[in-house]
Amino acid sequence: MENTRKSIEVAEGVGSDYPEPFGEPCKERSNRNLARASGLSKIGAQLFLLPPGAWSSQRHWHTHEDELVYVLEGAPTLITDEGEVMLEPGDFVGFPAGQKNGHHIVNRGSLNAKFLTVSNQDSRDDVSYSDIDMQINGRSFGGAYTNKRGEAYPIE
Secondary structure (H helix, E strand, O other), rough: OOOOOOOOOOOEEEEOOOOOOOOOHHOEEEEEEEHOOOOOOEEEEEEEEOOOOOOOOEEEEEEEOOOEEEEEEOOOOOEEEEEEEEEOOEEEEEEEEOOOEEEEEEEOOOOEEEEEEEEEOOOEEEEEEOOOEEEEEEEHHHOOEEEEOOOEEOOO
């Protein structure tokens, strides 16, 4: 099979592309975009590694993308509008598109945490950030970060 890959070197991204100062809590996270490395464009699949103290993202929710998180290693903390839950390997959680439940994962443990995220890719998707004055329109397709009044953050 042409698209079958048992092992492929997938580039590692470190940090986030958030405008400062919003990227600071995510500066040590790393991720590997497995979907892109496989040539897929209709789904997203990323493998995240959070060292102790790192955040996966700012708390956010999506208008048009479902999101699934599956924990592989460690004991990260899921933070949502409902509160905090410690996760462990084998735990998973889903966030339906349009559900205004800001969420992210923080590693408060002493060991690395590893998890997989899977989502659909939808050009209509907007992302709203619950705790900060930031949003992005068309996130998956080159949208720009703005404040909630629509004013763009400077590109650095």
